[in-house]
Amino acid sequence: MRPVRAAILACCAVPAVLAAQQRPDSTAWNDARTMQLIDRAITRRTRQLADTGLVDYTAVAHGYLTFLAQVGEGFPDPPRVMKTDELAVEVYWRAPDQSKQRIIGRRDTLLLPTDIEYHRDHLAIIQNNFPSVIRLGDGDEVRDVPHPLSWPGRQAYDFAISDSLTIRTNDRDIAVIMVRVRPRDERLPRTVGAVYIDRASATVVRMAFSFTRAALRDKFLEDVSVVLENGLVDGRFWLPYRQEIEIRRSGSWMDFPSRGIIRGRWEICCATPNPSSVPSFASGPDIQQLAPNELQRYPFKGAILDQLPADVTLSTDDDVRSVQDAARELVRAEALNRVRATNPSARSASDIVHVNRVEGLAFGGGLRQTLGGGFMASVRARYGTSNRRGAGSALVEWRRADGARVALLAADDFADAGDEAEVSGMRNSLAAQEFGADDTDPYRARAVGLSAGFAPSDGWRWSVTAERRQESALAVHATPASGRYEPTIAAAALSAWRAGVDLRRAALKLRRATVGVRATAFAERDRVDADARRGESGWLGRGVVSVELSAPIGGWTLVTRTLAGTTAGSFEPPPQRLFRLGGPITGPGFAYHQFAGRAAVSQRVEWQHAVPFVPLRLGRFGKVPSSLTLAPFATALWTDAADRTSRGWHGAVGFSVLALFDQLRLDVARGGRDGRWTFGVDLSRALWPIL
Numbered sequence: 001m002r003p004v005r006a007a008i009l010a011c012c013a014v015p016a017v018l019a020a021q022q023r024p025d026s027t028a029w030n031d032a033r034t035m036q037l038i039d040r041a042i043t044r045r046t047r048q049l050a051d052t053g054l055v056d057y058t059a060v061a062h063g064y065l066t067f068l069a070q071v072g073e074g075f076p077d078p079p080r081v082m083k084t085d086e087l088a089v090e091v092y093w094r095a096p097d098q099s100k101q102r103i104i105g106r107r108d109t110l111l112l113p114t115d116i117e118y119h120r121d122h123l124a125i126i127q128n129n130f131p132s133v134i135r136l137g138d139g140d141e142v143r144d145v146p147h148p149l150s151w152p153g154r155q156a157y158d159f160a161i162s163d164s165l166t167i168r169t170n171d172r173d174i175a176v177i178m179v180r181v182r183p184r185d186e187r188l189p190r191t192v193g194a195v196y197i198d199r200a201s202a203t204v205v206r207m208a209f210s211f212t213r214a215a216l217r218d219k220f221l222e223d224v225s226v227v228l229e230n231g232l233v234d235g236r237f238w239l240p241y242r243q244e245i246e247i248r249r250s251g252s253w254m255d256f257p258s259r260g261i262i263r264g265r266w267e268i269c270c271a272t273p274n275p276s277s278v279p280s281f282a283s284g285p286d287i288q289q290l291a292p293n294e295l296q297r298y299p300f301k302g303a304i305l306d307q308l309p310a311d312v313t314l315s316t317d318d319d320v321r322s323v324q325d326a327a328r329e330l331v332r333a334e335a336l337n338r339v340r341a342t343n344p345s346a347r348s349a350s351d352i353v354h355v356n357r358v359e360g361l362a363f364g365g366g367l368r369q370t371l372g373g374g375f376m377a378s379v380r381a382r383y384g385t386s387n388r389r390g391a392g393s394a395l396v397e398w399r400r401a402d403g404a405r406v407a408l409l410a411a412d413d414f415a416d417a418g419d420e421a422e423v424s425g426m427r428n429s430l431a432a433q434e435f436g437a438d439d440t441d442p443y444r445a446r447a448v449g450l451s452a453g454f455a456p457s458d459g460w461r462w463s464v465t466a467e468r469r470q471e472s473a474l475a476v477h478a479t480p481a482s483g484r485y486e487p488t489i490a491a492a493a494l495s496a497w498r499a500g501v502d503l504r505r506a507a508l509k510l511r512r513a514t515v516g517v518r519a520t521a522f523a524e525r526d527r528v529d530a531d532a533r534r535g536e537s538g539w540l541g542r543g544v545v546s547v548e549l550s551a552p553i554g555g556w557t558l559v560t561r562t563l564a565g566t567t568a569g570s571f572e573p574p575p576q577r578l579f580r581l582g583g584p585i586t587g588p589g590f591a592y593h594q595f596a597g598r599a600a601v602s603q604r605v606e607w608q609h610a611v612p613f614v615p616l617r618l619g620r621f622g623k624v625p626s627s628l629t630l631a632p633f634a635t636a637l638w639t640d641a642a643d644r645t646s647r648g649w650h651g652a653v654g655f656s657v658l659a660l661f662d663q664l665r666l667d668v669a670r671g672g673r674d675g676r677w678t679f680g681v682d683l684s685r686a687l688w689p690i691l
Contacts, residue, residue, distance in 0.1 A: 029160045029182075037177060038159050040202035041149045041195070045129075054237050056094040057273045061101075061125045061240075063087050063266035067116050070259040071690055078507035078514075079261050080686065082114045088298050089124050091240070091268065092278050099127040103289040105298025110661075118262070124287045125243050125266050129204045129228055134191065137217075141247060142224055145189045145215045148181045149204065156190060158182050165196070167205075167232075174232070175199040181209065189215035203238045205230055222248040222259065233271045240268045342369045345378050348690050350425030355433040357485035358414070358442055360386025360478030374399045386478040403455040409467075410448045414474070417441035417489055417576045419544050420563060420602075422583030422592060426691040427682045436483030439583060439592045443491035443576050446470045453502075462503045469496045469524075471576060492574035498524035513551035520544055528574060538570030542577055557608040559631075561585070566599040573598055581637045584680050588635055589652030589671025597639030597647070606633035606656070613659075629658035635669075645674055663687065 028034070064086055068079035088105030101124040119137040132150040136142035146153040163178040177197050183190030193209025207228045216224065224247050231241030243266040250259040289295070345366035346352050355361050364382025371377060376399070381392035393411035422439045423431070431437040449467025473491040500522030508515040521543035528536045544565030551558045563586060565579045579600035580593040586602040587594065613628040635652045654669030667680040683691065 029158045031160075034159050034161045034179065037161070037179065037197060037199075037202065038149070038154060041197050041204065042151060042154060044202045045132075045147075045149050045204070046151075053274070054095065055274050056092070056278045057233075057237070057239060057271055058093075058275050058278065059091040059240065059268050059271040061087075061089040061091050061266050061268045063089070063125070063243075063264060065118055065122060066263045066265075067114060068261040068263065070261070071257065079259070083108060083110050083116060085118075086300060087123060088300070091125060091127075093127055094278060097128060097131065099286055100284075101125070101127075101287045103287070103295065105300060106289070106295040107298075107300060116260075116262075120285075120287050122245070122262065122264055123289070125240055125268060126226070126228060127240070129207055129230075136224060136226075136245075137247070140217055141221060142211055142215050143189075143217055145191060145211065148191055148195060148209075156184060156188070158184055162194065176205050183212055186212050187214055188212070191215070198238065201238075203230075204228075205238060218249065220249050222250045224248075231268075231271075234273055237271075237273050239271045239273070242267055342367055344368075345380060347380075348425060350429065350691060351380065351382070353429075354425060355429040355478070356440055356442065357432060357436075357438045357476045357478050357480075358387055358474045358488065359384025359389075361433075364392075366392075374401075384477070387475075403457070403461075404453075405455065405463075406450075406452045408450055412444075412446045414442040415445040415471070415576070417443065417491070417578070418580050418593060419565060420546070420585050421688060422585050423680070424682055424685075424688045424691040432478075432480065432485075434481050436480035436485045437592075438485060441489045441576075441580065441593055442474055443489060444472045444474055449498075460503065460505050462501065465498070465500045465502075465522075467498050469498055470494070471496075489575050491576040492528050494526050494528045494574060496524040496526045498522050513549055516546075516548040518546045526571075526574075528571070536571055540567065540569035540571070540573060540577060542567045542573075544579070555609060559606040559608055561602075561604040561606075563602040564600070579639065581639060584667055584669075584678070584682070586635075587637050587650070587652065587671070588633075588654050588667060588669035588680075589675040589678055590637075590650065591676070594674070595637065595639045595641055595646050595650070597641040600637070600639040602635065602637045604633060604635045606631050608658070629662050631656040631658060633669075650674065658684075 064084060066081055066085075067083045068081050070079045085106060085108040087103060090102045090104055092100040092102075103123060119140065121136065121138055129149075130147055132147045132152070134142060134145040134147055146156050148157050148159075158181070160180045161177055162180045165176040165178060167174040167176060175198070177199050178194055179197060180194050182192055186192075190212045191209040192212060193207065195204060195209075196206040197203070198205050207226070210223055210225045225245070227242075227244040228240070229242040230238040233239050243264070245262075245264040247262040248259060249261075250257060345368035346364070351364050351366070353361070353363055359382075362382050362384040364380065366378060366380035368376065368378040375397070377394075377396045379392065379394045381390060383390050391413045393409065393413055395407055395409050397405060397407040399405045418441055428439050431439070447467045447469045449465055449469075451463055451465040453461070453463025455461045455463075471491060472493045474488050476485050476488060478485065500520065502518070502520045504516075504518040506516050508517060521541070523539065523541045525539050526537060542565070544563065547560075547562045549558070549560045563581075567573045567577060567579075575596075578596040578598060580596045581587045581600050581602050582590040582594035583592045585604075588604075608629050608631045610627040610629050613626055632655050633653070635654070636649060637651075638649045639646060641647045650671065650673055652669050652671040652675055654667060656668075657666045658664070659666070663684045663686075665680075665682055665684060667678075667682075669678050670676070671678070
């Protein structure tokens with residue numbers, strides 16, 4: 001292999017040093033200077049680099065394909081990795097546009113059951129910054145999109161020079177121009193983004209772009225983003241250096257949103273221009289793969305998850321992110337403006353059928369209508385077979401593509417006195433029906449309110465609410481198959497005007513730790529009509545903060561969960577406003593909501609460690625990893641309960657086993673003072689929103 005005289009550098013890649021200067025006329029579109037540069041770049045691409053002396057080249061690409069998933073309204077939690085493939089690919093190219101790639105190594109690891117299969121072109125790199133007509137996913141995802149730097153693309157797009165960048169190498173400064181690209185008609189299949197062009201040679205240095213809604217062939221595709229970076233080889237040739245692609249596909253079951261994400265990251269090294277020999281391009285597909293037994297012999301380093309980039313995300317360069325965000329917002333805006341038919345609506349399986357001590361067996365469902373222009377209306381209703389009453393809600397909402405929303409809500413439904421769900425909805429229904437163990441504290445809440453908020457795809461989410469509420473107690477009506485139900489809480493009958501705020505961040509990175517934060521607070525003017533305090537009125541404030549932290553430490557993972565809250569007001573809080581602790585989450589080793597007070601703290605510390613176990617096969621959904629996760633934990637809780645035996649600090653210790661991709665959890669715990677032995681089986685908390 002001929003030595004590379006200049007390091008392979010990508011725009012904005014370390015250790016290159018960049019200097020950016022804003023142009024005074026950076027907002028001008030299609031001006032003479034910009035179009036002159038675009039014409040030079042198109043001409044250079046048309047010649048396929050022939051005038052640079054590049055006849056052919058070889059390289060080796062190393063990449064990861066990662067499949068992730070998100071669930072829940074607004075996708076509040078970060079995506080979870082389900083499967084990762086690591087690949088090694090030999091890359092060959094010959095002028096003018098012949099390409100051959102051979103997959104010589106491949107291994108994968110499965111973290112959650114999935115039977116995903118990738119399109120063939122995702123298993124290799126993109127050559128020559130795409131041909132003149134862009135295709136992705138073998139044409140199933142993106143097809144027939146004119147390249148911005150092609151003669152048809154010159155008529156299809158607007159161009160504007162945005163920045164001037166300088167890449168400083170050991171022996172020269174290379175001027176690079178950033179040109180923003182937007183479609184002249186966003187209703188047609190087009191790209192949206194930016195290209196970075198070497199001022200001297202008019203060669204493409206980097207491309208960062210997404211696609212319009214019309215370019216996405218699959219109706220479930222949310223967006224597709226691509227970043228292609230080239231490096232300077234031998235001081236003459238801009239060849240592939242780094243590539244990233246993200247494909248987001250969203251859908252829903254009933255009204256429960258789900259999103260699948262494919263992220264590809266490639267590093268291309270060892271580029272050799274004009275080698276002495278290149279394999280024949282005459283026969284076979286452009287992308288070939290060795291036999292499975294040969295792929296397994298490739299000498300990958302270490303374990304696949306140890307080598308996977310920590311963030312598993314697209315480029316964090318500010319200019320690239322701004323281009324991608326603008327393109328995605330355009331696609332989302334187009335989607336919001338489309339009118340769709342009325343669809344069935346359910347937020348979780350428990351919305352369709354569940355069991356509790358008030359309603360017994362209850363059936364429900366709903367309808368959702370997208371009205372266009374960002375407006376949506378939905379209604380939900382259910383009927384309890386034991387209390388023989390209905391409950392439901394109606395919502396009219398407006399959403400903007402950037403995550404802003406305003407909603408009007410009316411409801412006559414149940415609310416729960418707990419601040420943390422202690423078990424999944426599915427487990428609660430089974431336990432309530434069979435054993436009389438209903439881990440909810442419901443009371444009736446009728447409300448009419450207006451809310452507004454902002455929910456970006458990444459970052460802090462917030463919402464504010466103003467509403468008029470009426471609340472009252474509920475009675476036990478059902479009978480379990482065995483055992484008996486505990487009474488419901490003696491919720492006070494009251495009417496209130498309330499204003500509240502909710503602030504959350506799902507995955508805040510603090511060095512190696514990942515932190516999730518949620519804070520809620522409200523103030524209300526109450527009139528309590530309970531028999532003991534008829535006619536009493538006053539104001540009440542209530543706030544609660546929940547923090548979850550996960551951090552790898554050696555071969556273990558530290559997981560902590562903190563819940564703290566307090567109330568203040570002009571009179572004693574009614575029972576439904578007290579903080580209630582006790583149960584598998586806030587107080588393992590104690591009875592459900594055994595503790596109640598005006599202020600409370602729950603702190604849980606858990607150490608998770610994987611140990612070898614017997615692997616299990618799930619057919620086409622893959623093989624269960626040959627490991628279990630063991631997790632000893634300790635919990636401390638405090639309340640200012642009026643009952644002396646409940647007031648103060650209580651502690652518990654326990655042990656958990658996480659199996660089946662860590663999605664099945666078995667717990668045993670022993671509480672200290674006033675505690676007991678508790679045992680539990682449930683699914684992972686990540687699955688609770690759909691249960």
